[in-house]
Amino acid sequence: MLDQRAGVPRTPGTATRGETVPTVPPASTPDPRAAVDVAALLERGRTLATPVLRAAVDRLAPPMDTVAAYHFGWIDAAGNPADADGGKAVRPALAVLSAEVTGAAPETGVPGAVAVELVHNFSLLHDDLMDGDEQRRHRDTVWKVHGPAQAILVGDALFALANEVLLELGTVAAGRATRRLTSATRALIDGQAQDISYEHRDRVSVEECLEMEGNKTGALLACASSIGAVLGGADDATADALERYGHHLGLSFQAVDDLLGIWGDPEATGKQTWSDLRQRKKSLPVVAALAAGGPASEQLAEILAADAKSSDFENFSEEEFAARAALIDQAGGREWTAEEARRQYTIALQALDAVTMPDRVRDSFTALADFVVVRKR
């Protein structure tokens, strides 16, 4: 499948920084998705999952409970109650929605939603430490506040807790759900290993970048999109199809994220201008531009090779980063990534066709996909 897209970019893109990335083809007929209240879907997932998540975290022995509560944004570094930005909560929304595929109540998906959130946050705690990232969602990361040992230990505890929350259901379905969650976790870990090794390499292929993003972003979204159905008793074919939806949705999301990482409006993303370029990230637009060939691609390769050796990279001006972004655009990396986002979005929606489910549930999956992919941050 990956080989088919090796042809890479065609025409140079022309959009400017801050513009919304158009990833969804316009609907030709009145769209039932318009009737879906995405905010209500997200709120439902959050409302159902959060109390169970907090109860699970409360089981941790001190001081791990406090460290975890800080990580989730429920308290500040001094231990006072806080209400930090908990993110969009797409995964819990998908997990409880997926339970409805089988005709079960959304509540059936809640242990799955909680387990997925626990694994996601286990990986954030460890990745932030491995990557030396000092900030997450505008707050100091756990290893900065509580030290590396607590980041390791609480990450481990959240991973164990994820399995516990599922397995204490004591059902055959819970065993199947845990097995799928374990596969997703292994993929997450593989993705992080790839991410680390790619940092030390001059060149990363488009295929390698997509594989890494599939592991780091696709696998857990795949699990979130199917775990409620598994808990509701869905067969393997249904669960696999829902995983495909989530996997390709994750790849579409990541492609958009990679575009915003370079051309996103800092006011909307909350990140610096040219954020991924400043971090020398080998994201999709960069690897696609380098793979494209032609004058702009070759010039970009020379500049990035020089940048890698530069001792003054930190002090580069806005204009210098803008020049690199323009070359990526001219080489076709921007347009290729936007097209890839559309392509993955289409595959995600097609995966739903293989599954019998109520129209309302199908429309909700589609509306959530639109929400995930069409965004400014």
Add this chain to the structure above:
Amino acid sequence: MLDQRAGVPRTPGTATRGETVPTVPPASTPDPRAAVDVAALLERGRTLATPVLRAAVDRLAPPMDTVAAYHFGWIDAAGNPADADGGKAVRPALAVLSAEVTGAAPETGVPGAVAVELVHNFSLLHDDLMDGDEQRRHRDTVWKVHGPAQAILVGDALFALANEVLLELGTVAAGRATRRLTSATRALIDGQAQDISYEHRDRVSVEECLEMEGNKTGALLACASSIGAVLGGADDATADALERYGHHLGLSFQAVDDLLGIWGDPEATGKQTWSDLRQRKKSLPVVAALAAGGPASEQLAEILAADAKSSDFENFSEEEFAARAALIDQAGGREWTAEEARRQYTIALQALDAVTMPDRVRDSFTALADFVVVRKR
């Protein structure tokens, strides 16, 4: 249960460094355990589990497979095949033996043995990094050789792999086994959290020390002693009784280990003289001596408080450590710990009485307990 033992030491011990700790009461009748070939039991566990363990580790993506192989001692730091000391392999021996409790073949316990070894080694990788330990079994630890990120990542991968090895069996019993392994893993993590927090405290109670050792050593030995039976279809009462055997065996083992950590013969243990004292470990003999009261106990408390502030502690002479060891002995910490080792050993063997099993299997459990507790290293 812990409250009952709050009475603490009676008479000062008199044994000297290097002496074997006598923890097993002499048998009054011809002992069927004498007929058990412990070396063969250990060899059987190792022979059955190692190929499956290696196959599981081989599934890891590069470079994690190499890092894990280094950790297990299968290759050296340069990547050449090695045959490092893999330890006594008591846990695999117990796991395959426990399958026979149910009448199942020892092979039934193998996925459990492998999963327990994976969890054990996950915790070693992370603990060595958290504790800053540079050596394990006379080799550089993974974080020293491959860096902290690989120690975190490969630890995570081994933990995930442990669940995978069990859950891919796809049976109800595998789900139950995974749930018990998850509980043991949570206890391991709790124990490490306690260990870290105790380091920063002046005083740790005997009860706190025993709880920590129960979590760090008892929980996984409990799981090893029961997981084969669970995979063989044992009911919860049987599994619980086997867990009690393993838990108390672990506490007995740890009490002996704490004695050897101070008075062990360096040639037998492979550690420095007065090893735990050099590391300021708040091990059982130390906390028992401090809790005992009386002149030696009070003098010890004063000296250890001064040591904690000393900038010259690293350069203390043999005689200075010997003086501290003598005070621990005089205060009764040594004799109390030896008695505690005997007490836990007795509870462990009593737990077996609640389980119906073939005589040969029961004798093997007893012989393994003797092997674990009566030792010089």
